[in-house]
Amino acid sequence: MKRILVSGAVALAALATSAAHAQEVTVGVPIAVTGQFSFAGSSGRNGIEIAREELEKTGGFGPVKLKLLIEDTASDKNQAVTLVDRFIKADKAALILGTTSSVEAFAALPIAQENKVPVLSIASADVTKVGDWVFKATTTPTKIMEALAQQYLERFKPKRVVYVFNRDNDAYIAQKNGIKDYLAANGVATVAEETIVGSDTDFTTLATKIVNQDIDTLVISTTAELSANIIIQARQAGLSDKVRIVGTPSFASPQFLKVGGAAVEGALFVSDYFTEGTSELNQRFVAAYKAKFGVAPDIFAAMGYTQLHVAVTALKAAAPNLDPASIRTAITKVKDLPTVLGNGTLSQTETRTPIYGGFVLTVKNGKFVQL
Incomplete structure (x- = not known):
């Protein structure tokens, strides 16, 4: 297959044209930026931001115009319930990325299940048991x-x-x-x-x-x-x-x-993640994260980064039918997606949980190193 390279002003014009004809989809992101689970949520939000900027620069959204609604749950399950309910019923979100914690997830995600809106959650527990519209963005x-x-x-x-x-x-x-x-x-x-x-x-x-x-x-x-x-x-x-x-x-x-x-x-x-991973994708991610936030990304930043990439991959596959049902089907078909997690490729399984492997690490001289 012949590769066609588009450069300079032509490339910018192509991206602008694509963006102008893109179909908008609203995605709600209830995330714990403050409170008990902020150690995960704040980094997760940063990872989502890095992925968003990366995709914008490279035209990675394709035919999709993403409207991200990111709001703090304050690590409060009642606030998570309120946000998920509002995202779906008032904002007409077609996809939910959240919640950060399992406590919030089991309280709030039944709303998405009831309204048949797909969810990609980084909560650690097996939140898929909430129902068949709920997917994990990380392994069990x-x-x-x-x-x-x-x-x-x-x-x-x-x-x-x-x-x-x-x-x-x-x-x-x-x-x-x-x-x-x-x-x-x-x-x-x-x-x-x-x-x-x-x-x-x-x-x-x-x-x-x-x-x-x-x-x-x-x-x-x-x-x-x-x-x-x-x-x-x-x-x-x-x-x-x-x-x-x-x-x-x-x-x-x-x-x-x-x-x-x-x-x-x-x-x-x-x-699930090791900052010193040697893949080109991880090295780019680490460099971008350090440039923006002044520190290296942690596991939760990597999860947020991956979460948005999985979501956008599914949205692009579903387009132009960006209704919740089409998006849900597209999520089930995500296979061999390059990722900074585990062994470097992510695939959704029939259990609505991805596989990608992991790293066994230890603390040595005040730093994380691979065992």
């Missing part, structure tokens, strides 16, 4: 944690484990179960399962209980900040350096390093 907690469990078992041969997890968040429960079930099935003893809630700050009693257990592994499944604080307080209570700390993708947040400091050195975790 169980699958990502199983990948960690396999490598951890092979490398470190754990024998006795304590699990600490956030009982008021389905995603963190699922992530805990993802590693626990695999290790238990392979003969690793569960010494104890301790629970916390997202509003907890004092882990003194919990830390004492952990330290008094005969274990070689501590698995923590909660937010980045809470995970770091649990580790700090456990270290202060006398947790041995021989006890390995294992965690969820939440550890991939810079907040984990900032709050945890030296206490989190050596922690192991799995991540």
Whole structure:
């Protein structure tokens, strides 16, 4: 096939003509920029912004004119409900990108399901059980944690484990179960399962209980900040350096390093994304993100970036029929999409959850490195 190159003013004119004839579609983005889940939502919003700018510069929207309505849920499930309801009923959004957290998702996404508006959510839990109009933009907690469990078992041969997890968040429960079930099935003893809630700050009693257990592994499944604080307080209570700390993708947040400091050195975790990934796509993404925000992107920025790319791929495939039903069908057909996540290509599956692999990382000298 002969490649035709369009350059200079001709290229700009072509993009302008395409934009002038593009069909507008409204996309609602309820995202947690403030509050408990802002560690994920603020970065996710930034990732969406980088993807939007990239697509605008390259003409990547094709026949679609995107109207993005980005609003803060404040990490409040009631606010998320209000926003999703307004996006669909007042703004006539044909697609929802959100929510950030599972707590918000299970409260708000039934509205989209009821109104038959497709959703792409970066919430960690398996939100697809809300209904067949809800898609995950990231892989399931169980699958990502199983990948960690396999490598951890092979490398470190754990024998006795304590699990600490956030009982008021389905995603963190699922992530805990993802590693626990695999290790238990392979003969690793569960010494104890301790629970916390997202509003907890004092882990003194919990830390004492952990330290008094005969274990070689501590698995923590909660937010980045809470995970770091649990580790700090456990270290202060006398947790041995021989006890390995294992965690969820939440550890991939810079907040984990900032709050945890030296206490989190050596922690192991799995991540959908690694900033140092060597693909050309990731290098462009990192460069653009650093240029705009002054810092490297984290896992949540990569998820937001990917979320918009998946959405636009589906919108372009559905055009000119940009009704919710056509968009939903197009999402199911996203295959081998280049991505900064995992092994570099993303495909939706029949379970409305994508596959792309993951990275097993550790903290070394205050930085994330691949294990």
